């Protein structure tokens with residue numbers, strides 16, 4: 141309300157330059173115009189000086205009067221002046237053009253710098269975002285592993301006896317009789333769930349005592365004695381044994397092959413002989429499994445072959 145400052149009109153530097161250049165240009169054209177007038181008067185004067193006043197009368201070069209040369213020389217000078225004003229000092233002069241160009245370049249550079257800054261900021265933000273996402277992903281994986289290991293309280297164990305050539309059975313029967321191996325099988329599996337294929341189940345005269353049998357079959361109404369569980373796939377079999385700390389997969393060849401991907405441990409009796417067979421145990425990949433125990437048992441009157449108890453744990 142009070143003391144309102146009077147606004148003084150601001151002319152920026154560029155406008156000022158434009159005005160100055162326009163004035164300079166007017167001055168140049170004025171000078172050219174004056175030159176033209178002087179040239180006309182001068183030419184008339186030279187003609188009169190020679191023809192009327194008789195100045196330099198009779199002075200000729202190549203049969204032409206001297207004043208003609210003088211007028212042409214002046215005309216040449218005038219044309220040079222015209223050329224200078226309209227062509228050499230184009231619009232506002234070379235200096236002005238150069239200044240404008242420099243300004244333009246400086247402005248462009250400023251813009252480029254700003255863009256660069258923008259890019260850098262964006263890049264930084266993207267890098268931060270990526271780092272944040274990666275850190276989060278790592279945390280999620282760690283959490284998942286932690287949760288899985290918390291959940292996974294059972295140790296799925298494959299138990300098998302195999303010859304040197306991985307033979308495990310022929311005509312749905314075992315190929316050997318090794319009483320100490322059977323004793324070991326009984327003691328390890330006692331009180332646990334034993335998961336098996338339908339064919340292995342049928343190779344037993346009757347269910348083994350003190351174990352929960354889980355039989356895998358694709359058949360819809362596969363009949364089994366009371367207490368035996370029937371499932372349609374290996375995953376359901378493992379699920380049915382979820383309350384057991386150490387469920388065992390006891391064969392045969394088809395089920396072993398599928399369980400190798402899921403098992404945590406292998407209890408292998410390696411019978412030191414190669415057998416003719418129709419069913420085989422899969423090869424144990426040492427990059428996935430490490431041997432943690434190895435006990436040799438020699439051949440004797442109760443055992444036709446020597447063998448070793450080997451334990452493998454998943455790496």
Ligand SMILES: NC(=O)c1ccc[n+]([C@@H]2O[C@H](COP(=O)([O-])OP(=O)(O)OC[C@H]3O[C@@H](n4cnc5c(N)ncnc54)[C@H](OP(=O)(O)O)[C@@H]3O)[C@@H](O)[C@H]2O)c1
Pocket residue numbers: 299300301302307308309310311312313314336337338339340341343356357358359371372373374390391392393394395396398419
């Ligand atoms: N040396 C040892 O330690 C040892 C141990 C056990 C057995 N064995 C020997 O191994 C031989 C038997 O093995 P094997 O390979 O012939 O048979 P197996 O593995 O015992 O049983 C195969 C049967 O399991 C069922 N099955 C397999 N995969 C399945 C799936 N993904 N989903 C649903 N059902 C599935 C099918 O039953 P359905 O046909 O009813 O659908 C299949 O015919 C015998 O000679 C036995 O003595 C040796």
